Amino acid sequence: MRIVENVKPAELDDVRRVAKLIQQDTRTAKYDLVSGILCDDNGDAMVLPTVLESQKRVVQNWGRVPFSTRRFISGVEHLVFGADFCQKNAQQLASVQAPGGTGALRLAFDFFAQQLKGERIWIGTPCWSNYQNVAKAAGLATQFFEHTSQVEVFEQQLVDTKPNDALILQSGAHNPSGSVYSSEEWQQIAQVCRRKQLIPIIDNASQGLGRGVEEDSEAIRVISSICPNLIVATSFSKNFTLYHEQVGALTIKVECERYTRAVQEAMNGIIRSNYSSPSQFGASIVTEILGDDSLRMTWEKELMDVRSLLKQRKHALLTSINNDKAIPTHTVYGVFFQLPLALSDIRALRTRDAIYLLDNGRISLTGLTPRIIENVGTCIRHALLR
Template sequence: MFETVTPPEPDKIIRLMGMFAADPRADKVDLGVGVYRSPEGKTPVMAAVKAAERAIWERQETKGYVALTGDPGFLDAMRRLVLGDAVPAARVAGAGTPGGTGAVRQVLETVRRLRPDATVWISDPTWPNHPAIIDHLGQARRTYRYYDAATGGIDRDGMMADLAGVAAGDVILLHGCCHNPTGGDLTRGDWEAVAGLCQRTGAIPFVDMAYQGFGAGLEADAEGVRVLAAALPEVLIAASCSKNFGLYRERVGAVLIVTGEGRAQAAAQGVLAGMNRQNFAFPPDHGARVVQDILSDDALGAMWREELEGMRRVMEGNRAALAAALREATGSDRFGFLGAHRGMFSLIGASPAQVETLRETHGIYLVGDGRMNVAGLTAAAIPRVARAVAEVLA
């Protein structure tokens, strides 16, 4: 079966991980892979997670199946975390998934099944797996302008001009916060404008919430999705716990669908259960159980929120320090936008050739489009990274 098959190109980030691992230089810096690192350069297990796992280990007496959509307690906890009191619980259907990527896949497969003629609109640029999954599913897609490379900000006029072309039933994919790869986030006014556009056109927003808590804080980061949920009859949401709970390898994700109460909610819940059954049957439970326990326990929840806020401040500090170091190295505020961005990622405006030079000459690893993971920086590395970027991008 495989004798004449040409294997697909390796994922660029996975390939970058292999190149970094094989690099013998002691001072190499990984700013490509999207994981949080402490000031010591480690990806820690959060103390709240350890405490929850310990309690689960002590009391858990079975590894039997839970439900096709996962534990209802986990889904309710995720609803409260993401949506707050923006909509009644009776309007929300939910399902656990293998990570945020699994949630994105389930949402898009649901759209393909129920709205096969819909076009999925994605920002330019976006997370590479968005178009990859859409294309794999054979869905139509279009892009809308988002990033203004000249200013490091958002091209709001271009975005709204492009989205004026959406049709009823089309899906607009939006990053809930900490836009990947640009770091440029929508304001409340922008979210309200998107909500108004969806009201006028009948388009359906799909919010990918991968980094809640990494931007301006847990509540502030959820403002946009809550604006949409309160204003519109339907909102599709993919949520991930990989980053904000540090549960990368546990694959904890959830689909939340805001729809009408009663028959519509029951139908959405049934569709999600059926989609899970066809794709992977029962979602992983261990990581979801950890999240559920943390969000349902006052002491664990307070511990987690304090840790998460500390992580957010580290990234915020890295941004400020790098922007200052680049200001000193370049004698200009060319990279000042880095300090205003949110979350783990920013585009530094490097070409693929410049990215290669940074890697080969300086041991600094970025994704080919110039995306930098600021969470990969340390205080010791920032001055050297700034000098190298200033030299290569001069």
């Protein structure tokens, strides 16, 4: 018997499954509204000017100036938690570089399972489809709750939680809905976590692409001020246009600084038996930008331009659809939002019009260039009217 004959292919999640359908579609005109890769108006992958400048510096100094992990970590912590928190409470933070956002989440889940003896993670729906896969790979059970801004309903859905369960939340604009919680709502969520002794794990996937760099970290700032412990997985794929460089970080805020070293070494131990050490090139680019005041300021201005571009694309699409009432978007921000389409309509858009979005109606604005907006909007309008 061949030892591999019983190997079964992995079940594809929604994103990978639709991406495969796009790849298999042989039509010349097909529209990928699934990918989160930022594209310019010509449809080419966007690279921020600050990233190009930083890359030039990194290449010029490659081999002469060693990569500073401490400088990378300091930049990440100041970006995610803010200068004020780091000035007062930096000793409560343990951080490591991770291979992208998914790698950071896997490390978070492994740490939760192995070191905190956690067994179950609660996932809000609608959600990014890979959460459940990563949790399963880490040996964790999953439970689900519906996202809601009504704190009473939110807490009622968590009635079956146990102390030391984890709750995964998203900072900034939500994927897939594009919605955001207010500061007051985050405070209420944090109080629920504290009262029920839950461990919040925040997926910080696109800081700066929702409402702003500071605004998108509001959840982290609020929860860190209320909950004794907090885990934050950060990705730099979208906001630094480094989608294929896999640059991420994991930061754990502990209740007391005397625990920081043990947490740091525990994370390093998990890393050592997994990927041992992450790649340096993409992280060096991020480090250069976050560590240079002028580059950092310019980078934030560039993100402002990207937010404006995404907003323009969303407005143009909704104008083309001509159905604003069916798609409330006044509180929707960022890269993604959802269309109120039936699954049959979504599948019809794929087969009839070569327009690809996820089964839950999520649409990515990153590839919605001006030349395709009118056609895509017209097709979606017809689908909504059926």
